[in-house]
Amino acid sequence: MVENTARKGERPPTIAKKPPRKREPNLLAVIDQKGCTGCEACIIFCPVDCIEIVPGVSFAQFQQLVEVDIERCIGCALCAKHCPWDTIPMLSYVEGIKKAPELTFRSVCNQKTRQDVGLSTDSPARP
Ligand code: SF4
Ligand code: SF4
Secondary structure, eight states, rough: OOOOTTOOOOOOOHHTTTTSSSOOOSEEOOOTTTTOOOOOHHHHHOOOOEEEEOOOGTTTTTTTTTOOOTOOOOOOHHHHHTTTTTTOEEEHHHHHHHHHHOOOOOOOSOOOGGGTTTTOOOOOOOO
């Protein structure tokens, strides 16, 4: 089992209580939040409900993005196939956990973000 180096701290209880996957995937979906419009199409297609809305439905006044809970993604690629903005790279698991913080501006899963790896935190550009 490869250590999830994109993990920053414990997941919030509402996310942590969702069923865990059975084994580590070969591929990992990583949302490039710079290109995400928050359309939620990927959420509809994810078979394991591991794509979370950022910052959350109770913050409707903010631009919504999504992120993948790395510990629950099974790498099926359905989200990437259906994203209208082509902003979900499918990476090998090892590459994905390495790359995810660079592509993440905000997280509700307590995963590392660009700020945590010393990159610019300017708001993502919108199409
Ligand atoms: S389908 Fe693509 S643009 Fe829409 S919320 Fe998901 S990642 Fe963002
Ligand atoms: S690859 Fe599959 S399991 Fe992972 S986030 Fe996308 S739809 Fe969900």
